[in-house]
Amino acid sequence: MREGQDPGPCAAPDDEVVHLPVAELVIEGSPRASGEDQEHVRSLAAVEQQLPPIIVHRATMRVIDGAHRVRAARLSEKKHIRACYFDGSAEDAFVLAVQANVRHGLPLSLKDRISAAERILVTHPQWSDRMISTAAGISARTAAEIRRRSAEPEPSGVRIGQDGRARPVDAARRRSLATALLTENPDLSLRQVAQVVGVSPETVRAVRNRLLYGRRPPPVRSPKRQRQEVGWAPEEQDAAVRRLASDPAVRQTDAGRVLLRVLRTQAMTAEEWQKIVDNVPLHCAPLVEQAARESARMWAEVAARVARNSSLAE
Structure with a gap:
């Protein structure tokens, strides 16, 4: 994995830089609905310094990251371009393309990022909302709303988080089942209960500790109520x-x-x-996004301080 890349379930491009014929590269399937920005292509063609290598899907020779650099190379009539191969699936190649365009270069519009998240949800339904939001450059709340609207079925009742661990979607219900099992059969081991319920032994240990101290697990809330409490x-x-x-x-x-x-x-x-x-000019999008994120961060800090002051006054 190259420096600056986030760890995740998807494979990383090769570290080895190769020189590929520009004429053999395929530019299609970009997460950018409007295509390449010709002014940006011309500005890259005028750059004299060596540009970073592009990323190419080895199986299809499709450009994953660097379409503007390839267009610039063709405009400058260059025969070869520096590149790194990616050997993952076509679905993972699209995720990598979105991640790359979110992190650097000409940023994706909000519309493109939401469309990308919708596509990633179809190809990677087992990913958590936060995993999808990080890949697409949107908020976890927006990713959750996209999942709710899509009504995509849960593939296995679990979701994979950014740390690569699988966690059950219905964790509250499973904790309630573990509580019932431990109440009826207190001699069962942690591993036995975990195997029956489908959670980790550590989760069962936490449930058992709650029972020992006379505390019941929190009630299971319906998905409808959870959605209402999001905002x-x-x-x-x-x-x-x-x-x-x-x-x-x-x-x-x-x-x-x-x-x-x-x-x-x-x-x-x-x-x-x-x-x-919808009316933010494309050239102002990065500044508006930065200002909005900073405003959201400040409001989150204000909310935390108000809640802290309120709790101290009780």
């Missing part, structure tokens, strides 16, 4: 802002008025947010 609907957000505005402790202080002003600017419907997303 507020816009009307709930609007109602929360109105309640804050009616509270004198907020409305009659400088800091409270600033808070209300900021919250009101962000209390928009999903359609209004989508209209903003």
